[in-house]
Amino acid sequence: MNKLVKTQDVTYEYVRRDDDGNVENIVNAIEGINISIEEGQMVAIIGHNGSGKSTLAKHLNALLTPTEGTVWVDGIDTSNEEKVWDVRQKAGMVFQNPDNQIVGQVVEEDVGFGCENLGIKTEEIWERVADALKSVDMYEYRNASPNRLSGGQKQRVSIAGIIAMKPKCIILDEPTAMLDPRGRKEVINAIIRLNKEEKVTIILITHNMEEIIGADKIFVMDKGKLVMEGSPREVFGKVEELTEMGLTVPEATLIGKKLYDSGLPISLPVLTKEELVSEIGRARLSKFR
């Protein structure tokens, strides 16, 4: 498979200055990061607040460029200033707060905004906007005013705005953190659909572990470093390590682990509710036969 995103020994230094502009100290927000993401994958980046996950994400669409090391997006070195817009067209970014991302007065207009900046012909923009809105199930709201939408709907409009630019990859930085439970589900379902049906590569940053049970790969960041990477089953199998880093695991995984620790012979790790229930049934039969 094609490596869509690749980083090699990426370090980003953050310089803190005092009031007079003198350097106070230099902090490595991220350090020595090597990751690669294949085209069509859905990957997650997790880590506590300040672990460097957002800094890493911002490197993947050239919002930041590394102090040391290299980031390639679809083969383009993101430090090449002439190619910044190519990188951003290939890897679009959706942020946490939907209210800060919406600029248009009408949904359609907002979704077409990015395409307009790319200099695409008007006719094609309309086509792309319609397709993008359909792909996140927001087409029927195309003529609505964005400020009348719910948080989940606004966030899907933001995603459509990126989709309309036909990126290969979407980076979402805690897109569900501000949403109510239904909004969260709507946005996650839209993201999963884009990945499965439109083959868009997804890079999702989140604190909600239930959202990434189906991911192809999870990267775990701690204190600016990549400390773990693997499938959800591999990563969530390490409950103690994750807890020590201040992270959680899916609730079913946690309950499964605690039941196992108290003597119920279930196979670990369990990821979903359904898996947990059937594991409890199986373990019960073997234990109490």
Next chain:
Amino acid sequence: MLLIADHLSYKYDKLNKKNVLDDVSFSINKGEIVSIIGHTGSGKSTLIEHFNALNTPTEGTIYYDGKDIFEKDYDRKALRAKIGLVFQYPDHQLFEETVYKDVCFGPTNLGLDKKEVELRAYEALKKVGVEDDLFFTSPFELSGGQKKKVTIAGVLAMKPEVLVLDEPTAGLDPKWREEILNIAKRLRDEDGVTIILVSHSMEDVARYSDHIIVMDHGKKLLDGTVDEVFEQAEILREASLDIPESTAIMRLLRKEGYRVNTAVYDADSAVREIRRTLRF
């Protein structure tokens, strides 16, 4: 009863041609932790803005400590010191050059003398656990969790009787979420401050509240204890909400024929209940 909403209505949203608040009544007792939950646009924010008279109802009123706060002669300025609002985005509430100055702002505005202001600011910062070495840094250099602590301290320095927290944990990681909610719990347990929590996290709400009020399209949908509210999974889902994940797991077990109690809201209680049912 400390705070009573009495047939409160607020008609404002001309765009959507509907009431933002529609005949909402409930009461909150002194020293309770009450959560208000509801979908985006359900009226939660408008509702809490009525608690300290930032908003004026179209119909109905609010009684605080037995007095109608929208009466002409009611001292609403004093009320705003008694009912402290902590907004969702710390960046909208912080503005001074240093953390310490920021926390001094509220009590200074109350007209207290300098010594009292400084004492209160110090106490408030200690109460929320802000370290001394952060007192003279800019609040904007702090992490999201630290900023939240400082905004809470800024409100605490006015010695409120009620603390209203609007989505205090949105965007925070699990460790910070717990830390912020434990501050609220400590304030209630140690100082008897009544806490009103607005949240989208069903887990947090279940874990910390004595009482939950559920809003839906401007109306009060449910009002009861944690058990009473989270028993209504279908009603909650219809209102764009949900039940905690542990509760959903227990309900699934129950559906499969296990005789578990479904009034369970966290992993440890779930494990206890499963062990009790399976007898191991």
